[in-house]
Amino acid sequence: MQTQAIGTINWFKFASPQSFYPLAGAMIPWFAWSAGLLCAAGLYVGFFVAPTDHQQGEAYRIIFIHVPAAWMSMFIYVVMAFWAGVGLVFNTRLSHMMATALAPTGALFTFLALWTGSLWGKPTWGTWWVWDARLTSELILLFLYFGFMALQAAIDEPRRADRAGAVLALVGVVNIPIIYFSVQWWNTLHQGASVSLTGAPTMAATMLTGMLLMALAAWMYSIAASLHRVRSIILERERGADWIAQGRVSP
């Protein structure tokens, strides 16, 4: 079997880049369209249905981009570290490729969480930035993404780059609970969670609806973007493999 000849452990059919490539290609349009539709619905609810906040006025409407971006920034990191860990344990190339593909999108959402948070902080707290626990740990998350990408880019041999990046990703995962619980553990300017799994949300139902629609849109976008990127990575790394060299990449 070809996949075994090039060293993959065939745990599941789609653990091999060759099988995953067309599957990812077929999934991308679905996730991309879902992202677009959910984003349109979320923006509509956020700007035209949700009422003005009686404390923050219209400034609170940043929430519809800030909270989804912040959630994705943490969640993508956990998924990235998961694939990095799977790649280290089982030595599967596709897992490392997934981790690599997730990093830029995670960095994008981390930057957006910081940027929108800064623009929200100025009118509500009176400052663009404070070195408090929540903000600082989110900034560290951005540096972890950058570090992961820079480390992988700095090592020429892909498999060594994979392993080095994976170790960094796994060590950095300790930062995620720090970000999440920072508002409880330390006295910070940042407010606590408005939405939790255990209690009722402390916000108007339409505001929550807009926020959740935007969060779902961010999910769908992230999946579409990382699947798209992983296909490029597969093409780049498996260039010499028969199925690519012989043009059997479609559909």
Add this chain to the structure above:
Amino acid sequence: MSWSSLNEFLAMGGYALYVWGSYAVAAGLIAVEVIMLIQRRRHALKAAKIPAGDAP
């Protein structure tokens, strides 16, 4: 709906800079990522010597 005119909507109750500054940068960066994704794929196909028309 909270708005009675387009100007009122754009003014965002005096928070236009902060609200639109957030959404504009988000939209801009996502557009940049999409363009980079498309370019990376184009380069990868070229390097693998696959004509763009052949690959979906």
